[in-house]
Every structure is written in C-alpha cells, then in structure tokens.
Amino acid sequence: MSLPEFDFHAPGTVEEACRMVAGFGAKAKIFAGGTDLMLDMRRNRISPEHVISIPGIEELKTLEIASGMLTIGACVTVARVVKSKEIAAKWGALCAGAKALGSCLVRNLATIGGNVVSARPAADIPPSLMAYGASLVLKKTSGERVVSINDFFTGTGSTAMGPDEILTRILVPEPPPHSGAGYVNLGIRNACDINILNVSSYIALDGPGGAIKDARIVMGCVAPTHVRVNSAEKLLIGEKPTDALFQRAGEAALNAATPRGSAYSRASAEYKKDMVKELTVRTLAMAYREAMGR
Amino acid sequence: MKKLIRVTVNDMEYEVAVKPNQTLVDMLRYDLGLTGTKNGCGEGDCGACTVILDGTPVSSCLVLAVQADGRAITTIEGVEGKDGLHPLQKAFIEKGAVQCGFCTPGMVLSAKSLLDENPGPSEEEIREGISGNLCRCTGYLQIIDAVKSVSK
Ligand code: FES
Ligand code: FES
Numbered sequence: 069m070s071l072p073e074f075d076f077h078a079p080g081t082v083e084e085a086c087r088m089v090a091g092f093g094a095k096a097k098i099f100a101g102g103t104d105l106m107l108d109m110r111r112n113r114i115s116p117e118h119v120i121s122i123p124g125i126e127e128l129k130t131l132e133i134a135s136g137m138l139t140i141g142a143c144v145t146v147a148r149v150v151k152s153k154e155i156a157a158k159w160g161a162l163c164a165g166a167k168a169l170g171s172c173l174v175r176n177l178a179t180i181g182g183n184v185v186s187a188r189p190a191a192d193i194p195p196s197l198m199a200y201g202a203s204l205v206l207k208k209t210s211g212e213r214v215v216s217i218n219d220f221f222t223g224t225g226s227t228a229m230g231p232d233e234i235l236t237r238i239l240v241p242e243p244p245p246h247s248g249a250g251y252v253n254l255g256i257r258n259a260c261d262i263n264i265l266n267v268s269s270y271i272a273l274d275g276p277g278g279a280i281k282d283a284r285i286v287m288g289c290v291a292p293t294h295v296r297v298n299s300a301e302k303l304l305i306g307e308k309p310t311d312a313l314f315q316r317a318g319e320a321a322l323n324a325a326t327p328r329g330s331a332y333s334r335a336s337a338e339y340k341k342d343m344v345k346e347l348t349v350r351t352l353a354m355a356y357r358e359a360m361g362r
Numbered sequence: 363m364k365k366l367i368r369v370t371v372n373d374m375e376y377e378v379a380v381k382p383n384q385t386l387v388d389m390l391r392y393d394l395g396l397t398g399t400k401n402g403c404g405e406g407d408c409g410a411c412t413v414i415l416d417g418t419p420v421s422s423c424l425v426l427a428v429q430a431d432g433r434a435i436t437t438i439e440g441v442e443g444k445d446g447l448h449p450l451q452k453a454f455i456e457k458g459a460v461q462c463g464f465c466t467p468g469m470v471l472s473a474k475s476l477l478d479e480n481p482g483p484s485e486e487e488i489r490e491g492i493s494g495n496l497c498r499c500t501g502y503l504q505i506i507d508a509v510k511s512v513s514k
Contacts, residue, residue, distance in 0.1 A: 073383055074382055075363075076365065076426065078431075099429075101424075102426070103406055103424055106385075107405050107406070110404060110405065119382070121429055147418075170406070170494075171494030171495075172419070173406070173409050173420055173472070174421065174424070174494060177421070177424055
C-alpha cells in the first residue's frame with residue numbers, strides 16, 4: 069500500500085515548527101522518527117494533509133545531564149539512549165525500555181519523543197519515564213508549559229497535547245540515593261516485536277535497609293493507556309521491602325489490570341493478569357536490588 | 363508537487379525530483395534504478411530495505427525520499443570496492459549465507475555497519491547487529507559464521 073498524498077514541510081527551528089502546527093492544526097502530523105507515523109499512514113489509519121518533519125531541528129536533539137536532571141530532546145533517537153553509559157548508570161530502567169524497542173534499524177530512526185507522543189499502550193519508553201517521575205515540555209507559539217507524564221496520556225493514541233503544541237524536551241529527575249527501578253517487557257521474540265505486556269517499577273528507601281518511602285508502578289497493555297497502580301504503590305509505602313510484600317503488590321496489580329483479551333492483543337486477559345503480577349514482583353525485586361547498591 | 367533534492371548515493375551526487383509521499387526505498391529503486399535495495403514489508407519489520415544513511419543503518423521504507431535531501435547514502439551497490447567484492451560479500455558466498463538472496467543486501471549492510479563500528483564483535487553482538495534483518499531461508503547460522511569469519 070502506498071502513502072496518502074500530503075505536503076511536506078521541514079522547519080529549521082522549533083519556533084517555525086510551532087507556527088506551522090498552529091496554522092495547520094489537526095490537518096498536520098509531526099514526523100519525528102516516523103516509525104509509527106509511516107505505518108499509520110500506510111495502513112490508512114490517518115491521512116494528514118501536511119507532514120511536518122522535525123528530526124532535522126538541532127535544538128530537539130540535545131541530550132544532557134545537569135544539576136540532577138536528565139534532559140532528552142524530543143528527537144533524540146532511541147539508539148542514542150541505548151548507547152549512553154550515563155543514562156544506563158542512573159536510569160537503567162529507561163535504557164532497558166530503549167533496548168527493547170523494535171530492532172536496531174528501527175531504533176536508529178525512532179525518537180524518544182515520538183514513542184511518548186504516539187501514546188501506544190505497548191510502547192517501551194513511557195513506563196520507565198512514568199516510574200522515574202518524568203515531565204514533558206510542550207511548546208506553542210505563545211509559550212511553553214510543563215506537564216507530568218502521569219497526566220499526559222488520555223487514551224490509545226491520544227494525549228493532553230494540543231493540536232498547536234509540540235513536545236520539545238523530556239525532563240527526568242535523577243533518582244535519589246537508595247532508590248532503584250526495573251523494566252521488563254514480555255513479547256514473543258527479542259527484536260521487532262510488539263509487547264504483550266510491560267511493567268516498570270520504582271522504589272526509594274528511607275536509607276539503607278529502611279522502609280519504602282516512595283513507589284511508582286506502571287503497567288502497559290492492560291488498559292487503553294499506560295497506568296499507574298495506585299493500590300500497589302500505597303501498600304508498599306511505609307513498609308520494609310520483603311518478598312512477601314512484593315507478592316502482595318503483584319496481587320494488587322493483578323486486580324487493578326483490566327486487559328482486553330482480543331485476537332489483536334495476542335494473549336488472553338487471564339494470561340495478562342497473571343503475568344502482570346509476575347512482572348510487578350520481578351521489577352520490584354530489580355528495583356530493590358538497585359536501591360540496595362546505591 | 364514534486365520537490366528537487368540533492369543526495370549523495372554511493373559517492374555519486376544525484377538531483378532527483380521526488381513526490382512528498384515517496385519513500386526512500388522507492389526513490390532508490392525506481393528513480394535511480396538501484397534495485398539492490400529491496401522492499402519487503404514496507405513497515406520497518408524485515409530490514410530488506412536497509413541502507414546506510416549518514417553512517418547509520420536504517421530501514422529506508424520508513425524514511426521519506428525528501429528527507430534524504432543533502433544527505434549521504436550507501437546502498438549494497440556501493441559496498442563493492444575497486445578490487446571487487448567486499449570481504450563480507452565474499453564471506454557470505456563462502457559460508458553459504460545466501461539462498462534466495464532477498465535479505466542479503468540488508469544483511470550485508472547491517473553487518474558492515476556493525477563491523478565499521480566494532481571490528482571484533484562477539485557472537486551476541488553479531489546477532490544483535492543483524493536482529494533487524496529477517497531471513498526466511500538460511501536459518502541465520504551461516505550468516506553469523508560469515509560475519510564472524512571477517513571479524514578481527
Ligand atoms: S521493507 Fe523496510 S523493513 Fe521491511
Ligand atoms: S536468503 Fe532468502 S531470505 Fe535470506
């Protein structure tokens with residue numbers, strides 16, 4: 069199948085891109101890495117009149133760590149995150165998500181911003197960003213705003229971003245001492261796969277060997293968007309980390325999951341629920357192990 | 363409306379008029395006649411359309427031809443040197459890593475990118491390096507052998 073007809077624009081700056089999205093509104097689609105957009109266009113799910121290509125905008129490709137904050141420009145490729153030793157050292161769960169995305173050929177094109185904005189419930193990047201408490205900088209001609217990634221996804225493929233806005237940067241705070249995170253995705257093969265399920269967990273301890281003072285658990289593919297498991301988080305906070313506690317958190321995640329078991333999702337609802345528990349327990353154990361070493 | 367782009371392919375400069383919705387793989391095949399690059403799935407899954415774009419291997423079915431404006435591309439036709447086939451290509455023949463050949467251009471380009479960056483990859487790294495290229499014939503082992511045989 070061939071692509072629909074559209075006009076192509078390649079703005080040189082973020083300001084120019086903002087003016088374009090403001091002018092075209094819903095008639096335009098932004099091309100970041102293109103790995104989701106090209107598929108959607110080819111399968112006739114969308115046919116924009118205008119395609120605004122932004123991977124050439126330098127400002128959107130900055131990747132820096134400064135004063136306790138990792139800043140990822142929206143057009144930083146997933147491959148760059150995989151290769152970054154600095155990110156691996158402090159934000160290991162984010163790296164794990166990046167490694168799990170597509171194949172190396174896809175990762176060389178796909179962008180971190182694109183994987184967030186596409187808002188696919190099986191996406192590999194959002195869970196860990198949510199677990200680390202990231203925020204997103206959205207820009208339009210009249211200024212910019214910062215939103216928590218927790219409030220960003222409103223449905224499959226839809227977000228809180230206005231048609232006149234573009235995502236410019238992702239801000240990921242450095243995890244405090246005695247904290248850790250883990251990401252696990254479940255697919256059929258390692259490369260080129262769509263997840264059946266993915267979970268990311270983060271915990272922070274009150275000093276070495278202390279109680280859990282902060283917890284974030286995020287699951288994907290069990291609802292129209294990635295979701296936080298508030299019930300499991302509540303049950304963890306204030307408690308000493310133990311295997312039994314993690315099992316109970318897993319049970320809470322199982323009960324909170326509302327997967328649809330369709331042919332498309334390639335796994336039954338029962339299977340997904342059981343696995344959500346398993347992956348929650350596993351990622352909590354990973355998070356705990358990291359927290360003890362830091 | 364067509365747009366005129368300038369692109370360097372295998373060290374040759376071209377000026378091509380492309381439609382905005384034309385993919386890079388189609389431009390290479392239909393406008394430049396470089397049919398070594400294959401169009402398999404068209405969706406970024408198979409790697410048959412692999413080209414090296416500004417030093418990075420990518421699926422050219424996911425790139426718009428207009429986006430190649432001002433950039434440099436290596437296709438399989440550009441891998442061969444003055445003295446004939448590239449050592450990797452020879453190794454593919456010697457190890458029986460080619461059957462129908464549809465995946466071969468993409469495989470060779472992915473392997474070449476890997477070796478350019480990491481001349482002595484482990485088997486794991488070789489597997490990872492060609493993980494975006496599907497082969498429905500060989501079962502991959504001969505391909506891995508071929509890449510290994512030219513690694514340092
Ligand atoms: S044709 Fe491009 S990845 Fe299959
Ligand atoms: S040789 Fe036939 S697909 Fe690889």
